[in-house]
Amino acid sequence: MADTKPLTIWSGSSWSGSALASAAQDLFRQETANHQVVTGADDLAQADLAFGQPDPETVITSARLRWVHLTSAGYTRYDRDDLRAALQKRGAMLTNSSHVYDEPCAQHTLALMLSLARQLPQCRDDQRTDHGWHTGRRRSDSFLLGPGQTVLLLGYGAIARRLVQLLAPFGLNVVAVRRTPQGDEHVPVLAESDEDAVNAALAQADHVVNLLPDNASTHGYMGAERLAQMRPGARFYNIGRGTTVDQDALIAALESGHLAAACLDVTDPEPLPPDHPLWTAPNCFITPHSAGGHADEDERLVRHFLSNLAAFERGQPLADRVI
Ligand SMILES: NC(=O)c1ccc[n+]([C@@H]2O[C@H](COP(=O)([O-])OP(=O)(O)OC[C@H]3O[C@@H](n4cnc5c(N)ncnc54)[C@H](OP(=O)(O)O)[C@@H]3O)[C@@H](O)[C@H]2O)c1
Secondary structure, three states: OOOOOOOEEEEOOOOOOOOOOHHHHHHHHHHOOOOEEEOOHHHHHHOOEEEEOOOHHHHHHOOOOOEEEEOOOOOHHHOOHHHHHHHHHOOOEEEOOHHHHHHHHHHHHHHHHHHHHOOHHHHHHHHHOOOOOOHHHHHHHOOOOOOOOEEEEEOOOHHHHHHHHHHHHHOOEEEEEEOOOOOOOOOOEEEOOOHHHHHHHHHHOOEEEEOOOOOOOOOOOEOHHHHHHOOOOEEEEEOOOHHHEOHHHHHHHHHOOOEEEEEEOOOOOOOOOOOOHHHHOOOEEEOOOOOOOOOOHHHHHHHHHHHHHHHHHHOOOOOOEOO
16 A cells, blocks of 8 residues: 655765765655655654664654665664664664665775786886886786686675676686575575685685675674685785774785785775875775765665655565665
């Protein structure tokens, strides 16, 4: 049954805390004109729906909120037993924006993998430093992404699923780790609890792509022991969250040459302080949490919400449902 009554929609910020771009705000206002939109922090408890990054405490205590849609893929602040229990008790839902960020993050990861394979950061360094024509070294250090190499994906969510599609033409062997394998994945998936299998996969992988969220089970997941398990000369990529990696151990693995390179889009803390040792660690390439970014990001966030709003009004299942 379609819910045609005007709803009170609380609208907040993007994941970074900044206001949405004006074109996205215009689109939101235009498409929610039949509803009442409120924006004050105090208005949240009186809203039927929330779009943004609402205060988790109010999400728990509000008797009226029926659905919260986050403007992020990460939902660490909401990943709490009390919040889950409160929403389930009153039949409320939590959705996120994984399908806004899966494509840019998967493309960014592929770009990082190709840039290492084709020695692009190193060539850029040559251009910015000695203008040397290091053709012999750059050619011989270049390699192909292709059969015979293994990629291990840590986490098998929206980003991983899209990355698997993008990697398909290269013919790499792709394996993933997740908490609860479902049996319907498009690549072999190991259960995170199967430590022996995960360690064996780490030892075999040429590329370890970390797509883990920040939660109690992932803090320091790639610690000194798991980094040591990695195959010598392997490459490590972090698109998930900085807290999932022991950064001192990672720097040591790069300095010793155990790992050939690391590409980090996320660090702990963010922003990374200018004097942080990761900036100068050998073969460590950093992008500033930009993997999910794209020019029309805010408009896509609004369109994703509007698509879910239409489903909500029709009583249909919502995309990217977390609770
Ligand atoms: N760099 C960026 O700009 C950017 C942008 C968007 C997102 N992100 C980060 O990327 C993360 C993943 O995004 P997504 O959209 O793919 O998320 P998602 O769809 O929620 O997938 C998360 C995956 O992580 C797995 N997981 C959670 N805890 C684990 C553990 N301890 N061991 C192994 N696997 C575990 C989950 O397993 P189950 O499904 O079995 O529970 C799930 O497969 C986000 O949470 C966010 O932190 C970064």
